[in-house]
Each structure stands twice: as C-alpha cells, then as structure tokens.
Amino acid sequence: MKQNxxxxxxxxxxxxxxxxxxxxxxxxxxxxxFISILPDFNVLFSTNGIIPSDVLDVYIPNYIITLPKIIHFxxxxxxxxxxxILVFKIIYILLALLLTIGFYPRIIAFLLLFLQxxxxxxxxxxxxxxxxxxxxxxxxxxxIPSHYEYSxxxxxxxxxxxxxxxxxRRLFQLHLSIAxxxxxxxxxxxxxxxxxxxxxxxxxLPFVNKDFNFDFTILADFPITLIVIxxxxxxxxxxxxxxxxxxxxxxxxLYFVISxxxxxxxxxNLYFFSSLMIIWNITNFYFTDRHENK
Amino acid sequence: MNKIKxxxxxxxxxxxxxxxxxxxxxxxxxxxxESYYGFYYENGDYKENILSKTTSKIFNFYPIRYFSNQTGxxxxxxxxxxxxxxxxxxxxxxxxxxxxxxxxENGVQLNTKESNLRFQTINTMYLDKxxxxxxxxxxxxxxxxxxxxxxxxxKFIKKKYPNxxxxxxxxxxxNFPSIKKFRKGEKEKLFLIxxxxx
Numbered sequence: 001m002k003q004n005x006x007x008x009x010x011x012x013x014x015x016x017x018x019x020x021x022x023x024x025x026x027x028x029x030x031x032x033x034f035i036s037i038l039p040d041f042n043v044l045f046s047t048n049g050i051i052p053s054d055v056l057d058v059y060i061p062n063y064i065i066t067l068p069k070i071i072h073f074x075x076x077x078x079x080x081x082x083x084x085i086l087v088f089k090i091i092y093i094l095l096a097l098l099l100t101i102g103f104y105p106r107i108i109a110f111l112l113l114f115l116q117x118x119x120x121x122x123x124x125x126x127x128x129x130x131x132x133x134x135x136x137x138x139x140x141x142x143x144i145p146s147h148y149e150y151s152x153x154x155x156x157x158x159x160x161x162x163x164x165x166x167x168x169r170r171l172f173q174l175h176l177s178i179a180x181x182x183x184x185x186x187x188x189x190x191x192x193x194x195x196x197x198x199x200x201x202x203x204x205l206p207f208v209n210k211d212f213n214f215d216f217t218i219l220a221d222f223p224i225t226l227i228v229i230x231x232x233x234x235x236x237x238x239x240x241x242x243x244x245x246x247x248x249x250x251x252x253x254l255y256f257v258i259s260x261x262x263x264x265x266x267x268x269n270l271y272f273f274s275s276l277m278i279i280w281n282i283t284n285f286y287f288t289d290r291h292e293n294k
Numbered sequence: 295m296n297k298i299k300x301x302x303x304x305x306x307x308x309x310x311x312x313x314x315x316x317x318x319x320x321x322x323x324x325x326x327x328e329s330y331y332g333f334y335y336e337n338g339d340y341k342e343n344i345l346s347k348t349t350s351k352i353f354n355f356y357p358i359r360y361f362s363n364q365t366g367x368x369x370x371x372x373x374x375x376x377x378x379x380x381x382x383x384x385x386x387x388x389x390x391x392x393x394x395x396x397x398x399e400n401g402v403q404l405n406t407k408e409s410n411l412r413f414q415t416i417n418t419m420y421l422d423k424x425x426x427x428x429x430x431x432x433x434x435x436x437x438x439x440x441x442x443x444x445x446x447x448x449k450f451i452k453k454k455y456p457n458x459x460x461x462x463x464x465x466x467x468x469n470f471p472s473i474k475k476f477r478k479g480e481k482e483k484l485f486l487i488x489x490x491x492x
Contacts, residue, residue: 002298003298006298009307009308009311010304033408036406036407036408036409037406037408037409037412039404039405039406039409040404040405040406040409043404043409044404044409044412044413049450050402050413050446050447050450051416051443051446051447051450052446055442055443055446058439059436059439061363063360064363064364113364113365117363117364117366121363125415125416125419125443126412126413126415126416127412127415128411128412128415129369129373131366132366132368132369133366133369134366135364135365135366135367136365136366136367136369138365138366139365139366139367143310163303164303164304164307167304167307167308167310167311168307168310168311170311171310171311171314171315174315175314175315175318178315178318178319178322178371179318179322179371180371182322182326182370182371182372183371183372183373183375185326185372186326186329186330186370186371186372186375186376187372187374187375187376189326189329189330189333189375189376190333190375190376190377192376192377192378193375193376196473197472197473198374198375198377198378200470200472200473201378201470202374202378204470204482205378205381205468205470206381206383206468207381207410207411207414210407211407217476220473220476220477221477223473226473269407269411270411272408
C-alpha cells in the first residue's frame with residue numbers, strides 16, 4: 001500500500017509537456033482575457049467608473065491589496081489615477097507575455113498573481129468562476145517549475161536543475177478530480193437538476209445564448225431531453241474522479257468533459273471560463289507519462 | 295518489503311500537497327453546505343451541521359483565509375448548483391426636460407462581450423434584495439450598500455444625457471416559467487424589486 005502511494009506521488013517522469021503546455025496556454029489566455037476588457041477598463045475599475053472602485057472596495061478586508069488601494073498609495077507620491085492605471089495595464093500585459101515565453105515563470109507568475117488579485121478582489125462583484133481558476137493557475141505556476149522546456153532559459157541553453165514534478169502533478173490532478181466531484185455533487189443536491197428544470201432555466205437566463213440565439217423553446221415538448229442532459233452533466237462530473245484515472249476510460253471521459261465545456265462555451269457564451277477548464281483538463285489528463293504507456 | 299525513506303525535498307513536497315488538498319476539500323465541503331442551506335432554508339432558519347460548522351471555522355482561520363483569498367482557493371465548485379440562481383435586469387427609462395420618455399435602455403451596454411459579462415455578474419448581488427427583515431440573514435447595512443450601487447449606476451447613465459434629463463432606474467427579477475408552465479403558454483415575467491429616480 002505504502003509502496004503504491006509512494007509510486008503514485010514520486011514516480012519519476014522526464015515528460016514536461018504538460019507543464020510547458022499549461023504555462024504557455026495560461027499565459028496566452030490571461031493576456032487575451034485582459035485585452036478583452038481593455039476598452040472598458042476605466043469604466044469598470046476606476047474611481048470614475050460606473051461604480052467607483054472605492055465604492056466597490058468597501059467590503060474588501062484590509063489585508064487584501066486591491067487596485068484602489070494601489071491607486072491611493074501612489075497618489076501619495078503625486079501620481080494620478082490615470083497614470084497608475086496605465087502603468088498597471090502595461091505591466092499586466094508585459095508579465096503575461098513573459099510568462100508565455102517562460103522568462104523566470106515562477107517569479108513572473110507571482111507578480112502576475114499579485115496584480116490579478118488586486119484587480120479582481122478590488123472589484124469582486126465583477127468576478128466570476130474564471131477569475132478564481134486564473135488565480136489558482138498562477139499559484140500552480142509559482143509552485144511548479146515550468147521552464148524546463150520551450151522557455152527563455154532553454155533558448156539560451158542555460159543549464160537547468162530539474163526536480164521531480166510528479167507530486168505537484170498529482171496534486172493538480174487530484175484537485176481537478178475533487179473539483180468535478182463537488183460540481184456534480186452540488187448539482188445532485190438540487191431537485192431541479194433531477195427533472196431538467198435547472199438546464200431549462202440556465203439556457204433561458206437573460207444574459208446567455210446571445211451569440212448564436214438558439215431557440216431552445218422546442219425542448220419544452222421533449223422534457224426528457226433536458227432530464228437526460230441534466231443527469232449526463234451530473235454523471236460526467238461526479239464520476240470524473242473514477243473514470244479519468246482508469247486507463248481504459250480516461251480518454252473517453254476527457255472527451256466527455258471537453259465536450260461539456262464546449263457546450264457551455266457555445267450556449268452560455270462563457271468562452272474564457274470554458275477555455276480555462278479545457279486547458280486544466282488537457283494539462284492534467286491528456287499528456288501521458290512514458291511510464292504510464294509501459 | 296523495503297522501507298520507504300523520503301528525502302528532505304520529498305517530505306516538503308508531500309507536506310505542500312497535503313496542506314493544499316486539505317484546503318481544497320475543506321473549502322469545497324464548506325461551500326457545499328452553504329449553498330445547500332441557502333437553497334433549502336431560504337429564511338436562514340436551520341440548525342447547522344457539525345461538519346458545516348467545523349469546515350466553516352477552518353475556512354475562516356486567518357492563515358487559511360488569507361492564503362485562499364490570495365490564490366483563488368477560496369472558491370467552491372458547485373457552478374449553477376444546487377439551483378440555477380435567478381437573474382436580475384436593470385431597465386433605465388430616460389425622460390427629457392418635459393418629462394417625455396425618450397429612450398429605454400436595457401442594462402448597461404459596454405464595448406466588449408467580456409466587459410458586459412463582468413458587469414452583469416453584479417446583478418447576482420441583488421439576490422440579497424429578496425430577503426426581508428424576517429430573514430435571519432438579512433443585513434440592513436448591506437441592503438443600503440446595494441442602494442448606493444444602484445444610485446451610482448443611475449448616475450453613470452445620467453452622465454450620457456443632458457443635465458435636465460431624468461433617469462428612472464428599475465431593477466427587475468427575471469423569471470422564466472418552468473417547463474410545465476411554459477407548455478401551458480406562460481411567458482417570462484419581470485418582477486419589480488426596486489426603483490430609483492435621478
């Protein structure tokens with residue numbers, strides 16, 4: 001038993017594709033996500049915004065450093081809010097680029113996490129699932145060395161001391177498994193997930209399905225379809241920790257989950273959130289270690 | 295059987311793995327209870343389970359709370375669960391100096407889809423507006439804070455129009471009928487929650 005646990009956490013692997021893929025894709029996603037709000041940045045996050053950032057900041061605990069606090073801090077040195085925001089934007093974009101090319105990624109991820117938290121926690125009412133997962137992604141990029149391949153360091157042929165990443169990979173994989181289990185479990189607690197009503201309600205929320213405008217009203221005549229979709233979602237999520245770890249079902253389950261996220265992207269128009277979850281899935285369960293093939 | 299001896303780095307790695315897994319499990323459990331109670335005991339009148347209390351205490355233990363806040367680990371995973379939350383709509387009626395209705399704006403329109411999505415998440419705050427004073431979780435201060443937010447949104451809309459124009463902001467609860475009711479011909483309904491004039 002102990003041997004198996006040890007092997008599970010510490011079997012050595014020379015395959016770093018998963019973490020390289022994770023670093024590059026997260027770097028690009030963070031960059032695109034940030035660019036996507038740039039035209040409205042000041043309206044959302046400044047003191048002259050729709051809701052002034054110092055009003056949004058009211059319920060934020062003092063120990064969290066937020067963008068309004070940063071603006072206030074630099075204001076003491078005569079910097080205007082506009083200048084601080086401009087510098088903030090430039091640094092954020094620069095850090096996302098540096099992370100993508102693997103320039104001291106652990107340090108860069110740390111700095112980027114600091115800015116991302118300052119931005120999101122300072123206006124937490126604008127935050128949603130993708131922000132938490134972005135923060136956690138950056139945490140993993142602080143924890144796990146991701147510069148062993150396709151990085152600034154390998155480009156310069158620097159010698160890199162490598163450590164065994166398997167324990168961290170297992171942590172990340174277990175985290176994802178726990179996340180899906182609870183996602184399914186929380187759904188099964190709600191009776192509206194059993195009868196198709198939750199799916200029906202979700203696809204008819206006023207702010208979803210705006211890009212393709214599918215007419216889902218026809219599904220009212222076939223409620224069994226909604227029940228099946230509801231239970232399929234619960235099954236895919238709750239059974240994820242089981243089937244994603246079994247070699248025979250691993251790929252199938254991965255495709256199920258990725259399909260589910262593509263569906264969420266197309267119907268609910270949550271593109272960034274879906275992309276991030278697909279990245280987490282590919283990172284953790286697409287790249288197979290060589291020893292797993294034996 | 296060979297005895298397993300972990301090196302210093304391996305011990306450290308296992309410690310990190312164990313702590314983070316513990317935090318993930320604790321937070322997920324705590325927030326599962328929270329959403330369960332929130333859904334089935336809307337008025338907040340329930341006896342909290344011991345596991346819920348314990349996970350809550352651990353979640354609020356300062357070092358864990360601080361770490362989770364700074365790394366995103368303070369999230370739960372029950373998206374759209376146990377129930378899909380109701381949504382809200384802001385509708386702004388713009389009146390000219392003669393009190394003629396000149397425009398109706400549905401929500402705040404920003405330049406990009408992602409900005410709109412972000413701004414719309416603010417609507418979920420207004421779920422607290424549905425609680426009345428008999429609800430155990432009713433928070434008067436927070437309720438007033440939500441009114442301030444509504445005033446700020448109204449001010450933002452007013453800025454786009456001449457000074458002598460007036461804005462009538464209406465916050466509605468959006469309700470789409472259940473499958474059964476929809477088949478009987480019922481349509482979506484808007485329930486007025488709050489109004490504000492400026």
